[in-house]
Amino acid sequence: MFAEIAPRYDFLNHALSLNIDKRWRRLVIRQVAGYLKRPGALALDLCCGTADLSIELGALGATVGVDFCRPMLDLGKKKVQRSDLVVELIEGDALNLPVGDSVFDVVTIAFGLRNLDGTLAGLSEIYRVLKDEGRCVVLEFSRPQLPVFRGLFHFYFTRVLPRIGNAVSGSSFAYKYLPESVQTFPDQKGLARLMESVGFSDVRYYNLFGGVASLHIGDK
Numbered sequence: 001m002f003a004e005i006a007p008r009y010d011f012l013n014h015a016l017s018l019n020i021d022k023r024w025r026r027l028v029i030r031q032v033a034g035y036l037k038r039p040g041a042l043a044l045d046l047c048c049g050t051a052d053l054s055i056e057l058g059a060l061g062a063t064v065g066v067d068f069c070r071p072m073l074d075l076g077k078k079k080v081q082r083s084d085l086v087v088e089l090i091e092g093d094a095l096n097l098p099v100g101d102s103v104f105d106v107v108t109i110a111f112g113l114r115n116l117d118g119t120l121a122g123l124s125e126i127y128r129v130l131k132d133e134g135r136c137v138v139l140e141f142s143r144p145q146l147p148v149f150r151g152l153f154h155f156y157f158t159r160v161l162p163r164i165g166n167a168v169s170g171s172s173f174a175y176k177y178l179p180e181s182v183q184t185f186p187d188q189k190g191l192a193r194l195m196e197s198v199g200f201s202d203v204r205y206y207n208l209f210g211g212v213a214s215l216h217i218g219d220k
């Protein structure tokens with residue numbers, strides 16, 4: 001699915017969110033900037049896609065991006081080449097990372113956790129590769145909190161966005177899958193509980209744009 005939409009992925013991300021996605025990624029960076037000042041700090045951006053977040057992390061410290069979709073990575077690699085940052089993009093499965101335990105100071109995952117075949121398995125793998133005193137930040141779609149806004153957003157997300165997204169990307173299902181996958185993904189509190197259950201401490205979250213998305217932070 002991601003291979004199919006890769007060529008239009010960045011354009012649709014920015015257009016369908018009115019560029020708010022860029023602001024959300026910058027909020028992730030704010031949560032981890034201090035960790036990347038440590039000597040020799042290393043960041044992992046899981047499900048990095050076309051590497052927008054990896055590149056922002058790369059501006060602060062050495063970063064590895066992992067994704068299992070080659071066409072997304074190829075687009076990301078072109079963007080990395082245009083920068084002079086230390087960002088390595090690797091093809092791999094977020095559920096079975098080819099690294100030992102306790103390697104990274106920071107692990108981020110933006111709009112990726114919901115797509116994994118097992119949220120708990122993904123969080124456990126993140127916890128495994130994170131160093132003690134490392135930080136994980138999850139950026140993901142969530143549940144708008146105010147009922148009126150929830151209704152309006154639901155209409156946009158399930159009726160408007162799939163039509164535009166599928167028409168522009170050429171996919172018949174990717175942007176229909178998007179709202180469906182959000183509906184079956186844990187809400188803010190549920191995700192926080194899952195993070196705690198794999199061992200993260202001091203788990204907290206911030207609602208973004210009224211809860212359309214949320215930023216979950218957990219420390220190891």
Ligand SMILES: C[S@@+](CC[C@H](N)C(=O)[O-])C[C@H]1O[C@@H](n2cnc3c(N)ncnc32)[C@H](O)[C@@H]1O
Binds near residue numbers: 049069093094109111
């Ligand atoms: C919605 S995109 C998010 C990309 C990027 N993080 C962003 O913020 O734009 C989700 C990405 O997760 C990747 N993905 C899904 N399951 C994966 C897995 N098991 N291992 C690695 N990547 C995965 C997809 O290939 C896709 O590039």
